[in-house]
Amino acid sequence: MKFLIIGAGGIGCYYGARLLDAGHEVTFIARGAHLEAMKQQGLSVEHEALHFKASVEALSMDELLNRHNCADYDLVMLALKSGATSDWLSECGHWLKQAETPVLSLQNGVDNEPLIAAVIGEERTLGGLAVRIGGHIIAPGHIEAKGPAQVVMGRWPQVKESVPALDSLSDTLNAAQIPTRITNNIRYELWKKLLINNGVNPLSALTGLDTRSLTADPALGKTVYAMMQETALAARADDVELTPSDVDEMFALISQFDAIKTSMLVDREKGRPLELDDISGAVIRRCRQLGESAPNTELVERLLQLDIRPVQWRPLTA
Structure with missing residues (x-):
């Protein structure tokens, strides 16, 4: 699968490294010294169960919008700070609307999913949370993470029936050693x-x-x-x-x-x-x-x- 990680900080980079290690394609969106370090030196992630260092595709937001279409990706993982969600949607709303790619929010708070759904629709909005993980940029291009790093996700705001595409995504994440479970009540x-x-x-x-x-x-x-x-x-x-x-x-x-x-x-x-x-x-x-x-x-x-x-x-x- 092809994953796009928006907000490649400690948690986003850890999950991205897991996906790359499992053979998937990942594009990281970052900025500043962290972005430049990933471009020039690659990404390093240290975790009790993962020691990752490799060259990666790291882009700025402008580079992403100029070089790629939303349809190039199977999933967008949103790991931005919650306060940046609204501005990001304003900047990328048109780009997002040109495809049917789902967006999975892995952000703090309870107000991100309504903002996302207002732009791309509830059918493409996946609520999610990163559970029992601590992850930080300890130096540009270098991440330190700890914990089981589980993911809980579900269709927004609530569904009662099984969703085959979501089941398939869960299987993919679990196979990449990202312990994942689906909930019917993500709120x-x-x-x-x-x-x-x-x-x-x-x-x-x-x-x-x-x-x-x-x-x-x-x-x-x-x-x-x-x-x-x-x-x-x-x-x-x-x-x-x-x-x-x-x-x-x-x-x-x-x-x-x-x-x-x-x-x-x-x-x-x-x-x-x-x-x-x-x-x-x-x-x-x-x-x-x-x-x-x-x-x-x-x-x-x-x-x-x-x-x-x-x-x-x-x-x-x-």
Whole structure:
């Protein structure tokens, strides 16, 4: 198959390397020094179960639009930051409409799929999430990833019947050692992942702590759990019911998973825009819509907006 990966950062490059290793064709869309390094030196990916280094096809967005048609690809994987989705659709909407290629979103948040479906239609829109993976660019052209790196995907917004093309895609990903399962209710799965994203990403960015440090700390762990509860409340605005058992399951999952730097913490360290609007903002907006409050989420988001940073305390000297 021929795959196009839009937003070739840590997670996009890991999945792309897996697909290349399995014999598929992959085009990576990136920018800046990372793009230039991939063009000149190839792509290197280090993972506990994969050591990949090879030349790859890496292009800028302009180069893609000038050199390729959407119909050249069997699947578009969208791994952009959520805040870039709308601008990308505005730029590439006409290009996307010239084919029937499905688009699989592997982004944070619960608002990307409606934007995609509004441009290309629900029949071509696949909701998805990358589960239990941490992946970052540690140097241009060099990716470090960890975790089982599973994918959950499904037709947007919800289907009851089996979709043969989706079954075939799942088989392809699983054969490439990307553990993949199909869900008939992708909206529920996206909200379930947002439990973790809202629980740890903003607080991690605020404190500078990894996920394990957050959940193991008595006070911060309670805050993580409370922000997950606020996420479950917000989901009701989208007619998604997240139970206390869902909250407990996701809290246990992130508590037991390897200590990872969240993507929001990495973005803050590098001075990049944070995905606040698509993570904490999504929770706050929906709670307000329901006439409810999300005090923990609101506080952490506001501190990040004010750019409050951890103070490096030093012991007093005599």
